[in-house]
Amino acid sequence: MTSSIRIPEASVPSVQLTYTRIPSTSTQIVCATIKYTHFSEMATWDLVDGKCCELVKIPYVHTNIQPYHMSGTEDDRLFCNGYYAEILIMDPFSLEILFSLASRVNPDWISALHVLRPAKRKDDVVLGLTTTGMVKMWPLPAGVGKGSDPLYETESKQIRCLNAISMSCCAYNQRTVIIVCAKFWQIYDAGDFSVLCSVSPPRGERWLGGDFLAADRVLLWSDEGRGYMYRLPTNCIADSKDFHSKATDGDNPFLYCTLAMPVEKPLSCPPAMRFFQAVAQQGKPSCKYQKLLIRGDSEGAIKFWHIPEVSNSQLAQIKQEEFDKPTSLPPTYQITMSEVWANMKPPPAGIVDQLETPDAPSIHITASIYLPQQGRLVCGREDGSIIIVPASQTVMLQLLHGKHQQYDDWPPHQVLLGHAGRVNCLLYPNHVHPRYEVSHLVSGGVDFAVCLWDLYSGSLLHRFCVHAGEITQLMVPPSNCSPRVLKCICSVASDHSVAILGLSERKCVVLASRHLFPVVTVKWRPLDDFMVVGCSDGTVYIWQMETGMLNFSCHLDRVLHGICAEEVLHACDENVASTTAASAGGDMGLANPAVHFFRGLRSRNLSAIRHATQRGLHQLQQLHHHSNQHDGVVVKSDAPPLVIQGYRTNPKDSESHILFFDIEALIVQLLSEEYSAMSPGTLEAQGLINSAEYEKVSALTQSASPDASKKIADFFGRVKDKAGDMERILKEKDKHGILAKVKEGAETMHTKLQAKAESVGLKNISGDGRERKGESKDKCLLLCSRPHLTVERVAHFSFTQAPAMLKSPLHLEIVTSLFVMIGLQERFKFNDALE
Numbered sequence: 001m002t003s004s005i006r007i008p009e010a011s012v013p014s015v016q017l018t019y020t021r022i023p024s025t026s027t028q029i030v031c032a033t034i035k036y037t038h039f040s041e042m043a044t045w046d047l048v049d050g051k052c053c054e055l056v057k058i059p060y061v062h063t064n065i066q067p068y069h070m071s072g073t074e075d076d077r078l079f080c081n082g083y084y085a086e087i088l089i090m091d092p093f094s095l096e097i098l099f100s101l102a103s104r105v106n107p108d109w110i111s112a113l114h115v116l117r118p119a120k121r122k123d124d125v126v127l128g129l130t131t132t133g134m135v136k137m138w139p140l141p142a143g144v145g146k147g148s149d150p151l152y153e154t155e156s157k158q159i160r161c162l163n164a165i166s167m168s169c170c171a172y173n174q175r176t177v178i179i180v181c182a183k184f185w186q187i188y189d190a191g192d193f194s195v196l197c198s199v200s201p202p203r204g205e206r207w208l209g210g211d212f213l214a215a216d217r218v219l220l221w222s223d224e225g226r227g228y229m230y231r232l233p234t235n236c237i238a239d240s241k242d243f244h245s246k247a248t249d250g251d252n253p254f255l256y257c258t259l260a261m262p263v264e265k266p267l268s269c270p271p272a273m274r275f276f277q278a279v280a281q282q283g284k285p286s287c288k289y290q291k292l293l294i295r296g297d298s299e300g301a302i303k304f305w306h307i308p309e310v311s312n313s314q315l316a317q318i319k320q321e322e323f324d325k326p327t328s329l330p331p332t333y334q335i336t337m338s339e340v341w342a343n344m345k346p347p348p349a350g351i352v353d354q355l356e357t358p359d360a361p362s363i364h365i366t367a368s369i370y371l372p373q374q375g376r377l378v379c380g381r382e383d384g385s386i387i388i389v390p391a392s393q394t395v396m397l398q399l400l401h402g403k404h405q406q407y408d409d410w411p412p413h414q415v416l417l418g419h420a421g422r423v424n425c426l427l428y429p430n431h432v433h434p435r436y437e438v439s440h441l442v443s444g445g446v447d448f449a450v451c452l453w454d455l456y457s458g459s460l461l462h463r464f465c466v467h468a469g470e471i472t473q474l475m476v477p478p479s480n481c482s483p484r485v486l487k488c489i490c491s492v493a494s495d496h497s498v499a500i501l502g503l504s505e506r507k508c509v510v511l512a513s514r515h516l517f518p519v520v521t522v523k524w525r526p527l528d529d530f531m532v533v534g535c536s537d538g539t540v541y542i543w544q545m546e547t548g549m550l551n552f553s554c555h556l557d558r559v560l561h562g563i564c565a566e567e568v569l570h571a572c573d574e575n576v577a578s579t580t581a582a583s584a585g586g587d588m589g590l591a592n593p594a595v596h597f598f599r600g601l602r603s604r605n606l607s608a609i610r611h612a613t614q615r616g617l618h619q620l621q622q623l624h625h626h627s628n629q630h631d632g633v634v635v636k637s638d639a640p641p642l643v644i645q646g647y648r649t650n651p652k653d654s655e656s657h658i659l660f661f662d663i664e665a666l667i668v669q670l671l672s673e674e675y676s677a678m679s680p681g682t683l684e685a686q687g688l689i690n691s692a693e694y695e696k697v698s699a700l701t702q703s704a705s706p707d708a709s710k711k712i713a714d715f716f717g718r719v720k721d722k723a724g725d726m727e728r729i730l731k732e733k734d735k736h737g738i739l740a741k742v743k744e745g746a747e748t749m750h751t752k753l754q755a756k757a758e759s760v761g762l763k764n765i766s767g768d769g770r771e772r773k774g775e776s777k778d779k780c781l782l783l784c785s786r787p788h789l790t791v792e793r794v795a796h797f798s799f800t801q802a803p804a805m806l807k808s809p810l811h812l813e814i815v816t817s818l819f820v821m822i823g824l825q826e827r828f829k830f831n832d833a834l835e
Contacts, residue, residue: 040057040061041055041056041057042055042095043055044092054094060080060083060084061082062080065078066113067079068115072143073145077089077091078090081112081113081128083109085102087110091146098145099144099147100151101126101138101150101152103130105136106132108130108134109130111165112129112165112166114167115127116174124140126139131162131163134157135158135159136155136156137153138151138152138153157192163182164180164181165182166179166210167179168211170190173215175191175238176188176215177189178210180220183206185199185220186198196233197235197247199220199230201220209275217230217231217232218232221259223270224266224267225273225297226259227260227273230256233251234251235247256310256318256319257326258325258328258329259293259328261330262330267298268299271296273293273296275291275292275307276294277289277291290306300649302334304331351379351395352365352389352394354394355413364382365646366381367423367655368646369427369428371428373431373640375642376391376455377394377644378426384417385415385417386417386419386443387414388415389412393411395642395659397411416453418453418460419443420445420447420449422445423443424446424471425443425444425472425474426474427476433476436476436487436503439455439456440452441455442474443474444473444474444491445470446470448469448471450464450491452503461506464499466497466511467491467495467497468495468513472493473492473519473522477489480527481526485545488500492522496513496515496518497513499511512531512541512543512554516539517537519533522534525571525572531554538561538565539565540561540564541556542557542558542560542568639662640665641662641666641668642659644660645657645660
């Protein structure tokens with residue numbers, strides 16, 4: 001069983017799904033095509049375990065995929081057509097192109113195709129129809145497969161049919177073909193492709209597709225989600241004696257039934273509809289298959305109709321009776337996602353349900369952002385208010401049962417009022433980069449305004465009113481932009497304008513408003529002071545930003561289309577990827593050398609290839625050097641234990657939330673809070689800060705490479721030898737005894753510091769490291785017995801009672817003065833009681 005579901009192109013990118021079952025197995029595959037402007041991504045999923053089997057990016061944009069089991073093959077093949085002049089036959093498992101069907105006569109994009117196996121032939125035949133109305137036929141000989149040369153059409157004919165949507169041959173006689181366009185559907189003779197009849201859609205509707213119900217019946221469906229059942233005239237029925245004759249005035253296609261909802265609100269976009277035959281249920285031996293029409297719309301509703309079997313006598317009786325409208329059948333079964341959610345018992349909890357009251361209607365959440373550093377969740381609502389709640393307490397209130405659910409005013413929340421309508425987007429700039437103020441929150445609404453808030457006081461700091469449409473996006477410029485832009489944010493509005501707003505200056509710095517289509521992306525070229533704006537029609541606008549000490553201006557540098565526009569956007573992505581390594585020096589901030597390498601290959605420029613190769617090797621060396629600067633110490637980023645992500649499947653729906661828990665980060669945070677509450681004595685008593693535990697932790701942080709220890713030892717050995725050689729050279733060149741005087745002064749300072757330490761209660765230690773009599777070991781400050789200028793003598797400190805010892809500023813002064821005096825660059829280590 002094979003079927004294909006086509007989803008209308010309501011937005012870019014659009015998605016098309018194709019379902020097929022592998023013969024003699026239970027494996028089922030869904031092939032999805034995500035269509036972009038000049039390429040598409042194809043992926044297959046196994047419906048048994050839900051895993052993605054294959055994912056490829058191809059330079060073709062498909063508009064239709066039809067699975068078909070070719071003769072002489074074990075598996076199905078995917079016949080694809082779209083924005084290219086061939087028909088591609090692909091393997092559904094590897095998604096590789098096996099062979100193609102090309103055209104010799106008037107090659108053009110294929111708008112519709114149909115694959116069939118004639119009754120009197122052993123091979124398959126492919127019928128294709130171009131966008132300009134050229135019908136072509138390709139026979140598929142036995143043995144054609146992977147690596148075969150392109151097959152060319154054997155017959156072609158021009159017909160009056162432009163931009164066809166679908167084409168299907170009658171499976172009952174293979175003598176007639178139905179072709180559906182947006183403004184009409186037509187029946188053709190499969191022998192010579194002469195038109196037999198034509199029907200226009202009802203007023204205000206457009207056809208989406210159609211198929212044969214029988215040799216004399218057809219089913220059509222429109223963009224309003226309705227189905228229409230017609231009986232064909234006698235000149236379109238192959239078994240009739242009047243077949244292929246001229247149609248008479250009284251013999252026209254007869255509409256005898258419609259499939260529609262009794263009462264239905266208008267759809268926001270055309271639905272997805274498909275006709276297919278399913279295996280009949282048990283207990284119905286009279287009909288082997290059931291004919292179904294399935295419809296799915298953007299509201300999350302699924303409806304299907306059982307197509308009734310109408311005999312010729314019933315049809316004649318219907319035709320004799322006079323009706324203003326044909327009989328309308330409601331859906332046999334329907335279900336919506338809203339009904340599924342409404343019928344859940346208990347209903348799913350909302351993130352801010354504690355703020356709702358029985359008397360007041362619920363207010364939908366339209367935007368949300370989670371602040372992990374502060375542990376707060378910010379929610380913008382459709383009435384213009386912004387609610388700030390503690391995230392962990394809110395989650396606990398909704399998901400955990402306890403005494404906290406009995407409190408009316410728990411958890412506490414904060415309300416920000418400043419927008420006159422729906423809040424569309426929220427931005428916390430400090431979460432993106434720490435150069436912004438911690439207390440700043442930015443929101444954009446349907447009232448054309450961008451508001452700057454103070455999170456702690458809840459006050460409105462400034463209101464930017466520079467756009468002429470509702471705010472759709474808020475973003476932060478990259479960190480390597482000019483200093484004037486670093487304290488700004490970028491806002492995008494529905495009037496196709498882009499603004500750079502200065503948070504510290506409280507004014508609009510740049511307003512770019514010459515875009516003809518909605519803005520979908522904003523990217524940056526900081527090294528060139530370019531702001532790159534991509535629109536929904538594929539056009540790219542490049543704005544030159546001129547920064548100065550006193551003024552800031554921006555002008556439109558150029559407008560790009562097509563492949564050039566895509567290359568500029570990709571170059572911006574590569575530049576962002578390379579800026580993370582720009583701190584290593586050199587040319588790391590430039591474009592990726594791979595781009596210049598492939599451009600050199602394309603233009604056959606040897607010097608460009610050589611230069612790109614040298615740059616790539618230089619960058620690899622710099623990255624390797626930068627990665628080795630940590631001396632094998634792996635620094636783990638502090639990930640938040642809880643992340644709250646908002647999502648919506650429909651712009652009209654209220655925003656829902658997904659909770660992500662990082663178990664490792666949660667354990668680390670719980671242990672840190674537990675250990676911070678313990679005293680140093682308790683930590684040592686439990687064995688958390690002794691030397692054995694420290695050695696275990698040190699062993700865990702060592703490199704797993706067997707050569708790492710040897711390389712580190714050799715490195716420090718070379719450092720030690722270099723330090724000894726440098727000391728010997730200094731002694732040889734020290735003719736005036738400067739080093740001896742410095743050493744003598746250091747010893748004198750050491751004696752004074754030791755006396756000062758004893759005067760404030762710090763105990764002295766003997767030269768062999770043993771404690772003098774009568775002095776407590778727990779409250780000792782271990783100083784080196786003699787300060788020295790070489791690296792071999794390192795001062796070791798052990799603070800087992802560090803919090804108590806460092807209460808006096810004098811103690812800190814002694815420690816700081818000692819290290820400044822002897823010039824040590826090595827770090828001194830405390831016990832784990834002090835971080």
